[in-house]
Amino acid sequence: MSDEQKQILQNSLWAIANLLRGKMNPDDYRDYILGFIFFKYLSEKQNIYVTELLQGEDETDFKKVTDTETLEALREECIIKLGYFLEPKELFETIAEKGSRKVEGKSEFILDDLQAVLNHIEQSTMGEDSEEDFAALFEDLDLTSTKLGRTVSARNEVIVDIIKELHKIDFKLEDLESDVLGDAYEYLIGNFAALSGKSKGEFYTPQQVSKILAKIVTLGKTKIKSVYDPTCGSGSLLLRVKREADVSEFYGQELNRTTYNLARMNMILHDIHYRKFDIKNEDTLENPQHLDKRFEAVVANPPFSAHWKGKDNPLNSTDERFAQYGKLAPKSKADYAFVQHMYHQLADNGTMAVVLPHGVLFRSGAEGVIRKYLIEDKNALDAVIGLPANIFYGTSIPTCILVLKKCRKATDNIVFIDASDEKHFKKQKNQNLIRDEDVQLIIDTYTNRESIKKYSKVVTIDIVKENEYNLNIPRYVDTFEEEEEVDLLEVSEKLVMIDQEFKMVDSAIAKFCEELNIPKPF
Structure with missing residues (x-):
């Protein structure tokens, strides 16, 4: 990925952050933006890994897998490799698609589904080696906060807007040679620090x-x-x-x-x-x-x-x-x-x-x-x-x-x-x-x-x-800068010239005052 493409990704993510700018202080909306980016990352990371595991199977699209035994096998592999597991209905893409649908002119309600997914990411690690690393990881994403909107409907619209915009961005996680998303994440963290x-x-x-x-x-x-x-x-x-x-x-x-x-x-x-x-x-x-x-x-x-x-x-x-x-x-x-x-x-x-x-x-x-x-x-x-x-x-x-x-x-x-x-x-x-x-x-x-x-x-x-x-x-380190030597004779000569110029100006002013028949100012 080129530097130009990296810059585009950073700018795109920051533009999404600005959806909440002005609605709440940076310390608050930082947690939502970075948290949802992280959720999208976990989802896409797992999807890539699961796609590899499903190669050669009758069903290679994870979103369409319904067999309980297959899902359990995939869960075990994901917990070992990634430390967590998301079911097909819990993928970021699934939540984003639901939010894009309209019901009576408004976005379909996703807050409960989203909260359940965030809870399940943590729950999927319980009793596993990764439990401590994922425990309460999303606790700062309060989807009931009135900072997002006074009504449940208003809060849902704000979250849907963020999820939909994030869904448009390709994180390019298959590009193993670069840490593009990591760089973008650092860029956002730095911007939030500057605003804070x-x-x-x-x-x-x-x-x-x-x-x-x-x-x-x-x-x-x-x-x-x-x-x-x-x-x-x-x-x-x-x-x-x-x-x-x-x-x-x-x-x-x-x-x-x-x-x-x-x-x-x-x-x-x-x-x-x-x-x-x-x-x-x-x-x-x-x-x-x-x-x-x-x-x-x-x-x-x-x-x-x-x-x-x-x-x-x-x-x-x-x-x-x-x-x-x-x-x-x-x-x-x-x-x-x-x-x-x-x-x-x-x-x-x-x-x-x-x-x-x-x-x-x-x-x-x-x-x-x-x-x-x-x-x-x-x-x-x-x-x-x-x-x-x-x-x-x-x-x-x-x-x-x-x-x-x-x-x-x-x-x-x-x-x-x-x-x-x-x-x-x-x-x-x-x-x-x-x-x-x-x-x-x-x-x-x-x-x-x-x-x-x-x-x-x-x-x-x-x-x-x-x-x-x-x-x-x-x-120990002498950084003293010596001042340039002053030529006193040169300064004296300049002062004489300045004095002569002042006398010439005074003489001209006096002449004008005499012609105008007004008192001289000196």
Whole structure:
């Protein structure tokens, strides 16, 4: 599929999303649009697989299969392969065709059928290995919500319009060489994040930032055993790592229930088999779900300076993730708590990269103690990368990336990169953009560990110690631009000329005033 065709698909899906724009806020209609796209995907994915299974049978059209024994055999195969099963009457195509029919001038009622189908997708997985991955997956699609319309009939018309428009689009799932629908889904998620703005845009990490993190943790590798994101949001960062290397297992944890559902949909829609991912819905700091595992790649964009229970939870003081540092991260700033958690989960041969607010580089108190321990006792810090301001949906503040490893040598240095200058991003009205060439410069500089004037500096641990473990980037990367020298003699001569010009103008004005017989203004 060409880039032009991909763009057409993205635009078509966004046009459907706009059917609800203005009727409700983006956080609400996002769930309906993405949920129905996912339902269509599940339906078409199963239809393709079932068509293969029916080759050579008397009836090869799944929609026409009525034999109970055949349907049960197909169900068993689908549960093993796909993790779920839809009966012929439950296919997206069947629901769309019913909604297209008119009864007394109105679309045929489909809300009850649709709700039953969504419930059955979940029910079909009960007792199976895929049960946890599909449980309550469609709970945010409230077909009874008055946000869709004040009457049942009005709600039905809105849903029918969406289903009918989606039915017109060919997802081209047979095209195994491309991740077209996955790209389109990411495009929609990004658009919804932009519309949600500062209140709810935290569920999505901009693709260029994700690309930097993913390239760093996969550097020099074509295969990764496992990747983990403790604050995975919609799962976009995990999926970005998949683009850089062949990943065997995906792990994540997300506190927000709606976003957790979106992450699971996103993984399945990107053709990640349900046995290859494990996304949990819990508070990562207070109730971690994967503590028994260590991961080769760890990435995250945690909520900046979030509140956590810290000292209010006495168990945190003895928690193996935090106890050795001697201090807990401040209750009002959980940034280093996330860093400690991620580092604890990192495998010995792994790399972690995390996006954080600039304050983590220099704030004192407990954070200063933790920072010193990571650098001096653990020798964990491998790089500090300063990013431009206003590149995230949730905040306009400048941010940084910390890169940590477990098996650094005692003589290893730290690379400081300042990518925050306007030369290294594209300034835009609403949100600044890190371009591909900017990403590549960051990766090349980190890979080669080189000092570049006014951009990067390779620093020894001893120098960081001399700076009392303050990681503020300007301490190491000098970006000061000297002002051009001023020729005072030339300035003086210009002032004389200007003074002469003023005198000539004053003389002309005085002459005009005399001719008009009016007082001079000076």
